[in-house]
Amino acid sequence: MRHPDRFKDQVMVVTGAAQGIGRGVALAAAGEGAQLVLADRSPLVNEVAQEASALGARVVVAEVDLETYAGASAMVAQALDGYGRIDVLVNNVGGTIWAKPYQEYEEDQIEAEIRRSLFPTLWSCRAVLPSMIARRAGAIVNVSSIATRGIYRIPYSAAKGGVNALTASLAFEHAEDGIRVNAVATGGTEAPPRKVPRNPTPLSAQEETWYAGIVEQTRSSSLMKRYGTIDEQVGAILFLASNEASYITGTVLPVGGGDQG
Template sequence: MRFKGKVALVTGGYRGMGGAAAKGMAREGATVISADIIEGAPADAEKGITYRKLDVSSPAAWQILVDAIAAEHGCIDILVNAAGVTEERSEVHGTDLAAWEKVVAVNQTGVMLGMRAVCALMLGRGPLSIINVSSIWGLVAGSGQLSYHASKGAVTLMTLNAAVTYAARGIRANAVLPGLIDTEMVRDQDPAMRAETISNTPMNRIGTADEVAKAILFLASDEASYITGALLPVDGGFTAR
């Protein structure tokens, strides 16, 4: 039970990669708070998970949630920032400002707000493990989707910044960089986009949310106690080319 006695906060925890990570930590003993814009609990909810509604782009909502967790549990040992949205495929010259602002608000500002609130709570009080879900598109470029690339690039560098800033103060920050993963978000994408990414993936297949969750759980655990600032691709070899 790698997470017995630990309190974990997972955003985007209703489904997809965040949902798989929340369930995995709960199965290994953690008390998990799953925060998502979707209200309620999914049909396959796991014992040990409390589901809370959260708009990750709202500073006030973050503070209310973190204060409530602190009041009930006294600490947050693990923060997983997995909430994210994407956009329709577009080129730079056709970027829609409203779409840009929405993607950046959730993917970039949401991660910053989460790290800010939880680091402020835990600084000087005990160790904290942060795992941010970035993307291969936060490391290398694809065609179109400028705001998604920009937001995930920011997540990658914010992770490195937090790792260096807090390494000597008991806070570890790492990121997983998923490639093409079989989630609701990807299923809604243009099939041609999926086929193109698979064709450029050496393993020649799509990944699963559970495969990403296993990487998240490793980085969250004490098994990774000497790892901070790591960017771990879970991408079937896509970024190895």
């Protein structure tokens, strides 16, 4: 269910907007009146911007690398140059790169997983806070994961545990500034094949087996015994971003069919 004017005249920054859940958030928010800043390091984000514009939204595109503070700062600067304020930040960058038992990870792979799934949220929150504090208003929704309790992706699990801790502590620290900070812990989600894969190297037979183990564990841990849809994740994200959640902060909402993560 959509609410046509829920974000009317609000400026929403969506990171990782080129595909998947980020694209879903961007298009749904456009249909609900938001003015958008769509951030991604893939130029595919421009296609999503065109789709959002067709729905009536004004759109600023930020092609930035959010694994760096410079990228996050540039994104926020573009948003403030374009609109003068940021009402909502949805931090959506992240995702498992490799799937295997922890002892099989190499040092550089562990660091890459943390850079991918924790640092973009850390940097983006840091970059946006001064402007929200100055206005004494703002909502941040971080996309986490129920994979904080799961198999074959321990570095990713640790990164998303960091996102949950960041969410709780930022909410505690900045409620007095009028800023709400929440997270959606997404469960397994059916999505089209990624146009830009997180890991372009084809999986070996052993890696295919490990990945199948993740899929089986995800389904079995869900009380509903299924993956969710992008729309089911988007609905929760936009609820927490909206004024309908005005008395909710510091919450990590699991959207995993009953799997609490």
